[in-house]
Amino acid sequence: RIGRSPMTPDEMVRGACGERDLVAPAPWTVVGGKPGGASPGFIIRDAAGVRYLLKTDRAGQPEQSTGADPIAAAAYHAAGYHVPCNRVVLFDPSVFVIEAGATTTLSGHTRLITEDDVATVVAAAALAPDGRRRVVLSRFIDARPLGPWDYVGTWDADPNDVVRHEHRRELRGTYVMNAWLNHWDARQENTLSGWVAVGGGGYVRHYLIDFGESLGLVEHSDRAARQRGYATYLDLGQIMTDALGLGLVVRPWDGRTRRDVLGYYDVEHFDPGGWAPQYWNGALERRTEADLAWGARILARFDDAHVEALVRLGEYSDPAVAADLAETLRGRRGVYEASKIRSRAGRRGIDGSLGDPVVANDPGSDGS
Numbered sequence: 001r002i003g004r005s006p007m008t009p010d011e012m013v014r015g016a017c018g019e020r021d022l023v024a025p026a027p028w029t030v031v032g033g034k035p036g037g038a039s040p041g042f043i044i045r046d047a048a049g050v051r052y053l054l055k056t057d058r059a060g061q062p063e064q065s066t067g068a069d070p071i072a073a074a075a076y077h078a079a080g081y082h083v084p085c086n087r088v089v090l091f092d093p094s095v096f097v098i099e100a101g102a103t104t105t106l107s108g109h110t111r112l113i114t115e116d117d118v119a120t121v122v123a124a125a126a127l128a129p130d131g132r133r134r135v136v137l138s139r140f141i142d143a144r145p146l147g148p149w150d151y152v153g154t155w156d157a158d159p160n161d162v163v164r165h166e167h168r169r170e171l172r173g174t175y176v177m178n179a180w181l182n183h184w185d186a187r188q189e190n191t192l193s194g195w196v197a198v199g200g201g202g203y204v205r206h207y208l209i210d211f212g213e214s215l216g217l218v219e220h221s222d223r224a225a226r227q228r229g230y231a232t233y234l235d236l237g238q239i240m241t242d243a244l245g246l247g248l249v250v251r252p253w254d255g256r257t258r259r260d261v262l263g264y265y266d267v268e269h270f271d272p273g274g275w276a277p278q279y280w281n282g283a284l285e286r287r288t289e290a291d292l293a294w295g296a297r298i299l300a301r302f303d304d305a306h307v308e309a310l311v312r313l314g315e316y317s318d319p320a321v322a323a324d325l326a327e328t329l330r331g332r333r334g335v336y337e338a339s340k341i342r343s344r345a346g347r348r349g350i351d352g353s354l355g356d357p358v359v360a361n362d363p364g365s366d367g368s
Helices: 009-017 064-081 117-125 174-181 222-226 236-244 291-297 304-312 319-340 340-347
Strands: 027-031 041-047 051-055 086-091 094-097 103-106 109-114 133-139 144-147 191-200 201-208
Touching: 009 064, 009 086, 009 174, 009 304, 041 117, 064 086, 064 174, 064 304, 094 117, 174 291, 174 319, 191 236, 291 319, 304 319
Parallel strands: 027 094, 027 103
Antiparallel strands: 027 041, 041 051, 051 133, 086 133, 103 109, 144 191, 191 201
């Protein structure tokens, strides 16, 4: 979207929500448990009948994932992708009502949701300065969910899906946005397809979802967290190097300093061409220089005013955290602008225009 026509910072932050602020009137009726994921949460329905996925921050890192989810969603939306509407919301614990018969599934066991479950979620939600609790609400998509899509192959159930996903520039080119935001959890589990009804027919729309691990989430051990964005879970090349080097090889993630909210998300150790997702990704694995140039041209449209507007979506209680994040986003964008990726693309004749047209599954899309 930002690559096709100018976008104001205000237009960017409205994103998939269509408005700057999300209003979810009370009461919030708990209708189900949050499916999967490491952070506590629920599926809720507000007084207007709108459904949301409610998510808290991970333990020990308040405001991190709840800030990252709306910021990254707005950034990907501006870049042209379909995403849910994600917003930080402050609430009073009395807002919850449990729907009769509402269940949750934990470790394969389904049971009724109880007041203790609500208390657990409330306790996991970060405490805001005014005494309320902080969560992120992700509004259900405006399509009938069909399940996730993969970064390789095609989906036989979708007659419009005729280009193998690993060959699609708009997927291979997400490498640039992923690296900028350190969205290392880009995998099938964080995608969603939805059926959009039109008249007597319709079409399948493909979404990117769940960006809470971006912008510095520290997950599992501290040692593993330092490697996020540099190595996959099972990187055989690095394993062999460590074995043959007797542990003496200096890694790019060595010496990184952890911050309370932003974790290890920094500029100093950012390698835009050497970034790696946590899981193997068929589309990112097949990226070409032209794909990277395509993505870099989109990223270059995010100016300082856009960055500042994105950071405000994080609703951070400490202005120093917001300033730090804005500086980091600008710095990582600057590393891209100065990197060899652009110079290599230039030698291939990329001239800085909007670039090759992309193949879009969605005939009504105004983005990729």
